Amino acid sequence: MAKSKTQFICQNCGAVHNRWAGKCEGCGEWNTIVEEDPMGGIGGGPGKTPKKGRPVALYNLSGESEQAPRIHTHIAELDRALGGGFVRGSAVLIGGDPGIGKSTLLMQAAAALSRNKHRIVYVSGEEAVAQVRLRAQRLDAAETEVLLAAETNVEDILATLSEGKRPDLVIIDSIQTLWSDIVESAPGTVAQVRTGVQAMIRFAKQTGAAMVLVGHVTKEGQIAGPRVVEHMVDAVLYFEGDRGHHYRILRTVKNRFGPTDEIGVFEMSDKGLREVANPSELFLGERNAKAPGAAVFAGMEGTRPVLVEVQALVAATSLGTPRRAVIGWDSARLSMILAVLEAHCGVRLGQHDVYLNVAGGYRISEPAADLAVAAALVSSLAGLALPADCVYFGEISLSGAVRAVSQTAHRLKEADKLGFASAVLPSGSSDLPKASGGRWHEVEALADLVARIAGSKNALKPVEEDA
Ligand code: TYD
Ligand code: MG
Numbered sequence: 479m480a481k482s483k484t485q486f487i488c489q490n491c492g493a494v495h496n497r498w499a500g501k502c503e504g505c506g507e508w509n510t511i512v513e514e515d516p517m518g519g520i521g522g523g524p525g526k527t528p529k530k531g532r533p534v535a536l537y538n539l540s541g542e543s544e545q546a547p548r549i550h551t552h553i554a555e556l557d558r559a560l561g562g563g564f565v566r567g568s569a570v571l572i573g574g575d576p577g578i579g580k581s582t583l584l585m586q587a588a589a590a591l592s593r594n595k596h597r598i599v600y601v602s603g604e605e606a607v608a609q610v611r612l613r614a615q616r617l618d619a620a621e622t623e624v625l626l627a628a629e630t631n632v633e634d635i636l637a638t639l640s641e642g643k644r645p646d647l648v649i650i651d652s653i654q655t656l657w658s659d660i661v662e663s664a665p666g667t668v669a670q671v672r673t674g675v676q677a678m679i680r681f682a683k684q685t686g687a688a689m690v691l692v693g694h695v696t697k698e699g700q701i702a703g704p705r706v707v708e709h710m711v712d713a714v715l716y717f718e719g720d721r722g723h724h725y726r727i728l729r730t731v732k733n734r735f736g737p738t739d740e741i742g743v744f745e746m747s748d749k750g751l752r753e754v755a756n757p758s759e760l761f762l763g764e765r766n767a768k769a770p771g772a773a774v775f776a777g778m779e780g781t782r783p784v785l786v787e788v789q790a791l792v793a794a795t796s797l798g799t800p801r802r803a804v805i806g807w808d809s810a811r812l813s814m815i816l817a818v819l820e821a822h823c824g825v826r827l828g829q830h831d832v833y834l835n836v837a838g839g840y841r842i843s844e845p846a847a848d849l850a851v852a853a854a855l856v857s858s859l860a861g862l863a864l865p866a867d868c869v870y871f872g873e874i875s876l877s878g879a880v881r882a883v884s885q886t887a888h889r890l891k892e893a894d895k896l897g898f899a900s901a902v903l904p905s906g907s908s909d910l911p912k913a914s915g916g917r918w919h920e921v922e923a924l925a926d927l928v929a930r931i932a933g934s935k936n937a938l939k940p941v942e943e944d945a
Pocket of ligand 1: 574576577578579580581613616746748750751
């Protein structure tokens with residue numbers, strides 16, 4: 479039986495189906511499945527005639543190993559997210575929403591590296607040379623020796639890169655514009671994007687140049703997103719941020735040469751991205767410490783502590799089903815905290831709308847924020863402001879117990895540095911610093927925290943007692 483030539487590939491997750499369907503079974507997205515010919519591509523797809531295999535050398539795990547040679551950008555936040563700089567011969571994918579600042583960041587990195595006598599080639603497939611020059615002028619990068627090309631054809635790009643001296647770093651902006659003659663599908667499809675990226679990675683491995691690939695996160699399935707090449711590259715960084723706010727976070731999600739869960743924090747200004755060395759100060763910048771419903775959470779991002787303010791508004795409602803709205807946190811987790819407050823602490827919120835917001839447009843993913851969220855909720859309901867110099871962290875279990883979280887010492891040190899003299903934290907934290915003079919208030923159960931807040935002053939609207 480003749481094998482069918484084409485496959486149906488989801489443009490969102492890359493799942494392969496053998497027939498077209500409206501919805502991808504792999505990721506649940508609609509209208510993302512496109513017919514493609516997978517046989518094309520540089521070295522891609524099975525060859526026409528299988529060649530005879532050749533044995534390769536096998537090695538022991540022990541033995542000589544070199545540190546990955548790195549190119550430091552001296553943009554500390556970028557180097558940190560990369561695990562110490564770009565690695566020669568490796569490929570890094572930088573993903574993010576369109577307009578978030580990927581090209582800006584990379585132009586600044588290119589300029590910084592070029593000033594340190596590295597040979598940088600910037601290939602822009604989205605903007606014309608004149609546009610890129612304009613941006614470079616704005617970023618004070620125009621006087622550097624960054625080499626610029628506006629090209630999208632994979633073969634032409636490779637021919638250009640192979641000419642002359644080997645570049646130290648190549649930036650491809652973006653992978654979705656790459657197209658190769660070998661593949662028949664339209665630019666932006668999974669087959670084209672994968673083929674282009676594969677060719678670029680091969681160039682990096684062969685020449686030892688560091689390769690940076692820019693990928694736009696796509697909401698619609700019409701063009702392939704960066705996810706479809708995540709497995710091929712050595713490191714994946716996502717550039718995130720909220721359009722309404724100026725700060726941007728560069729988050730590492732995969733790194734074969736360094737730690738993941740690191741972040742770099744930047745602020746978008748009219749002269750490009752500025753590094754933010756102390757993100758806590760940024761997130762706590764506009765704080766009104768006297769208002770009820772605000773609690774400061776001492777969180778961690780990788781190795782780095784970050785203090786953010788959690789704001790809650792609890793208001794009586796006349797609706798049958800009260801509203802729950804969350805920004806910057808997980809709504810399922812909020813429901814859980816509300817249920818635990820109700821079941822174990824006698825705090826009734828069934829007749830109240832609950833709004834929760836993480837200040838500055840920041841997103842918290844740690845369960846350690848539970849205690850800060852609960853504190854903000856109870857504070858808002860009781861109409862009592864929490865102490866202005868106190869931070870909160872700890873995970874809450876369904877039984878109402880407060881569980882210890884990691885890196886207590888780090889969190890407390892950052893809090894101390896920013897003038898927070900006290901903390902409410904889980905009891906039994908292993909690395910609790912000793913010489914704290916009783917400023918740490920350990921709580922065993924959520925009910926202890928509720929009692930602390932309700933008992934702090936005469937409550938305007940007392941928490942119901944039946945716990
Ligand atoms: P850009 O780097 O083009 O985004 P991406 O490559 O991720 O699509 O950034 C675009 C946005 O950044 C644009 O809306 C304008 C803004 N911006 C500034 O605010 N200041 C600057 O100095 C620059 C260069 C851009
Ligand atoms: Mg761009």
